[in-house]
Amino acid sequence: MTTETTTATTDSSLLRPHAEQAFADELRALAAVDDRPRPPSWRLSPWAVVTYLLGGTLSDGTVVSPKYVGPRRLMEVSVATLATDRALLLLGVPGTAKTWVSEHLSAAVCGESTLLVQGTSGTAEEAIRYGWNYARLLAEGPSDGALVPSPVMTAMRLGSIARVEELTRIPSDVQDALITVLSEKTLPVPELGTEVQAAKGFNVIATANDRDRGVNELSSALRRRFNTVVLPLPASEDEEVAIVTRRVEQLGAALELPAVPAAAQEVRRVVQVFRELRSGITADGRTKLKSPSGTLSTAEAISVITNGLALSAHFGDGVLRAADIAGAVLGAVVKDPVADGVVWTEYLEAVVRERADWADFYRACREVHA
Structure with a gap:
């Protein structure tokens, strides 16, 4: 799935342009090639609206970026x-x-x-x-x-x-x-x-x-x-990683954060942590887990990574590392200091600590949770 977006014709000083401003070029391109019936007062046909939401390549070569990743039938x-x-x-x-x-x-x-x-x-x-x-x-x-x-x-x-x-x-x-x-x-x-x-x-x-x-x-x-x-949660880990990655790139551009390379590993790690705690079982199906009181949504994963990018760009070495996301992960998981604190501690010791390639994440989380 493409993650390209067309250049928006909007005031670059705006922190968060409205959709019709940020994606004005895509909407114009869709209207130009859209020859299907339109309900009264609609700018686009139903087919074009769904294409705008799910993304695709138009007959004139314009790439329409996906706004929603999920079942087409729902849209x-x-x-x-x-x-x-x-x-x-x-x-x-x-x-x-x-x-x-x-x-x-x-x-x-x-x-x-x-x-x-x-x-x-x-x-x-x-x-x-x-x-x-x-x-x-x-x-x-x-x-x-x-x-x-x-x-x-x-x-x-x-x-x-x-x-x-x-x-x-x-x-x-x-x-x-x-x-x-x-x-x-x-x-x-x-x-x-x-x-x-x-x-x-x-x-x-x-x-x-x-x-x-x-x-x-x-x-x-x-x-x-x-x-x-x-609207369901993303069906697979790969799907959720793609959503988080795309939105983080868009937010980073809007906030004018310096580009941070090699963020894919930490994005996938945050998504895996959230999905395991949400579902109450590890990805391999071997360990049952307690779930925290919060939702641990995709939107929260996006916030965690965006915060980590800001830390890495302004106070780190320009590479997103476990230490940049540990504090935000803790804040997302532990909403109730008592009950959620127990859930997070058990997850760290029973799951994160046992993963050899997660040693850096374990150390960073222990430091902020001490």
Whole structure:
């Protein structure tokens, strides 16, 4: 699988460009060769959207970099859902690229990924429906000028995609504000005696993680409005290594970190540690392990390696070594100092210590865990 990316036409001073900015060249190239039917208001056909997500080489030779590594069918189902009147719920454990996929889906479908509601325990109904400019409200009373549209209302007017992150962290009564929007494609504004009807192309992509099922579970009425796609953890070690390597390269370039050669060994080591502790068994199947309380996701592996690259580039000899990643691995594994500390110590002594080619990693981890 290629890891090449086309040059993005975006402001190089931005720390984290939006998907439609970072991959503008790829989106333009896809639009130029895309001769398949497009749903109303879509910038690309469903086929082109999936190609943008999974990568490939276009008929004009343009290389489209993969944004998601995983089963093609999951992306096809996700894209097909957005072409219907059903909303899309991306579900999975933390770190399975739900937000990443949501952003890139929105960028490819409507060229706009910023119509976003970030779900928290404090998210108010105004974030989904609308609010008011209270200075104008007091001066003029309810009026179009005093109304402050939510990202969802804006998406309805434009025929675009609205994104709702961490849906299950939003209070249940606020979640239910989506029911009328999703079922009737209408958002009433009783204060003005009017309503906003969704333009063709409008839809909602929501994300939620499996660990939050007990926070604010979705009502059956709301869940029925979504088609749920479960994003799994990477199926194999090689697949996860490829994902981590690609994202680390992209982040390193964005952060302007000096290039660090020969990082492949440590990337694979971190991925193996995370996969073994997640699954509760060593890669060879011989030793059962206790799992820590954290998720040890692919996203956390990317963070560990990126942190190690910064250490190596700025405080080391320019080669990523075990000592550069040991502290970040410890921080990722040991979330609960007592219970997770026991899990990590047992793993170090029973597994890492017995691997002759991991002696440097064992020493580095013992030093930071002393």
